[in-house]
Amino acid sequence: MAKTGEIAAFALGEKKTAMVNLPAQFVTSGTADMKGQKYSDLVDYANNSEKTSDHNNESITDLIDLKEQFSKPGYANRNSAVTETHPIFGREKLNYENHDISVLRKDLDEAQENGNNIHELAFSIRGDWLVKNNLYDPETRMIDQNKLKHAEQDVAKTLITKGFNLPLGEDENDVVWFGVIHQDTDHLNMHLWFAKKSRETRPEMLKQEGKYKGQPIGVIPLEVIEQAKRKFRNQLMSSQELKRHQAILKGVGGFTKEIVETVPENLLNDRHAKAIKQIYDALPQDMKGQWQVGNTKLSSGKGKMAKANLLTDQLLDDLFSKELKPEYEGFKSLAQEYDAINIEDQGVMHMGQRKWSENKEDELKKRLANQLYKHLAQIEDTSINDIDQQMSELLSHVKKRDKSNNIDKTKIASSPQGQKLPSQPLINNVNPNSKHKGDQLPVRGSSFNKISRLWRQDIRAETNAERQFLRNQKKVEQEKAQEGHESQISRNM
Template sequence: MAKTGGFANFTLGESSKASVLLPTHFTTASKASKKGQKFGDLVRTYAAKGSKVTDENNLALHDLLTDEVQPENESFGYGTRFSATGDTHTLFNGDTLNMTDAEMNTLEDRLNTAQGNGNILHEMAFSIRGDWLVENGLYDPETKQLDQDRLKRAEQNIVQDLFDRGFKLPLGESPDDVVWFGVIHQDTDHLNMHLWFTKESRETRPEMMHKSGEPKGVLNFTAKKQAESHFRYGLESEAVKRARGDVFEAVGEYRSSMKQDALLTLDETNKYLPDVKKIFEALPEDLRGRWKVGNTDRLVTDETSHMEPANRQMNALLDKLFSDDLAEDYQAFRAASLKMDELMAKNHGAQHKGQAKWSDNQDNRLRKELANGIYRQFNETFREPSDEEVQGCSYARFTDRFFSAL
């Protein structure tokens, strides 16, 4: 992140960028020791203790905005400097929002103990967009006031789950076996919150170690994304949560209504009868009574299966329904879904190439559920015929029986 030249002067007008990013680094005890560094030096740097207050190490984690855990750092972190924090007591952990000198001395000792035991120091950097801070009542751009307490509590609330789920086994072997602390930077274009953590006791569990005997620095991707999501949710204002909830509810209501209306429309009119017959004629006889879309999230796929011809005819029928009798509800459904795309873009930023949008996933879900509802009617009408019925009776007879019931 770039330094802004001011304090709490975060960049605004970046709604197309993700609200919270969480790049991750780690430093092994052996690498730090070879460079003459101590894990506890981080405490000195932030706490303005002794003569080790510096303004160095302002590398932007290689401007890292990816979702991957990165290799071990050349140093202890991004922007480790007292001048960026604005607090007299800048550090916080699970017990307090502002650590005292005595607590920082204890923290420094425990970090150095962890290093002496050969453990890995992990760093996570919460990079938070200014617009998102404003929208959720965390930052006032006029007064330059930042609600640090809310931000710190949000980090406190997600760390234990991260320690428990981020590795093959919980990082700590007892409730007090993980040492962690955090700090907030306010002199960069995005707000930055940092989290450092390490196991204190010597690691001996085979699942947590390389064959070389050194602890692994791997952090589970899913656990990391969940931590990011829970952190963001814990800070969102009630108005933002309510707006998103209203969109979810609207999409669900439209989908439920169209599922009922589609079947009712097919029952009450004959204008779609040719399309329904095309579907029926494409159904595989060997799946009689068990017709359904299949194990796929999309109604029409490139995969070859017995149901593929019928599914394509079904999709054509749904296109007609959505442009005719169900046009109004379908357009409202799509509009609500697209609104959710906008909200997600504000939180997650631009999508990766080829990544399906939330609205498209909802459209696929609607089509699949509607298709299975129609197939269910086919299944209920066309039971397996008895031997007596089969004798002298053509396949078309069963077709006529079904369509006469429409």
């Protein structure tokens, strides 16, 4: 990241660069003490024109090592990087005045004296993304700094409360944090520094072994940082961009729901009888009742479920290429459209990094496979020979029926969409000692009709649960909006 030497002269046209990067770093109090540095050196009083020499900061690229920042007095609010007279902000205020800075310095020094780490996260935001979301006008070089600060205030809560084994502070006032917006590099940068004030004594927050035993934990898990990035991005998106994202996600969800609901009638019929029989045979019987794909892809070829998973993956691919081709292609097309959005927001994928569409496809296949395994477990144990014989009889009868009805399957398979073979029940719940009737395939104590019925019941239960969740979410959002409205009214009174 290069220093431009100008304010808000951000680079544009960088389509392969992430919308926001969020590097995180921390410094221990011991390291700072050893070098004679103070946490409070990061900030100075708001009117820092005499206290901070811009000449000392000419070589700064902004996202420098936190240890280096202490050696540059007033690094956070240096004149060359900010436009506001009072650029520092925190939990309660968007602009800290001199008294606020005095309190902030005192709290930072208290945190250092009590042996706590100081953490920094830097949001590096691409100019194109700022323009697209109405946060930056390249003509006037005006930035919506208040909206950016509000977003960082919200993200700070996430990092401070969820970034460690326990909330960093033992109460709301036990954490000191501040932020600033820097505008003198080719990307807009927002910094966030925070530290616990009182001495840390909680075992969950201290290193329990190794070289740093007894010292406060410093590393924030990557998944928390990613969560913070998503929250920050969603806070700042324009309503138009949010609607575009939501429309695609809603479409993907709609196709997913349609596929899940229609799989039983398309899967549990005579065309797939042989494939399902092979899957049943491949399932490890010593794990019956615990058949799950697990933490792997269906096609990974690993574990005791590997053979059944591979066969199920092939079965689903066959289903998606024929009976459910329109629904699956719609699902995949929208999911790939969301991949393009992610590249716009997060930059070009790294080698080995999986696309969002690939993860969604894996989730869909796992869901369908696990449902199939769950209901195949309804089939009671019987000998391999019995099942083979029953399957052979069923397929033989299907051929006779097709011949007698003069059905040209090849013609039907190539006919326009919508002209599908009628779904036939694979197994009916009949007496295991009786002879098969029609297309019925006897299996002891269970049937694919029962499996299909149970599968549908599960789908309805899942759908109802999802609807209830969405209703609850909508209620929470409405309550938040009302609270915000009431708060705004009280501030204006």
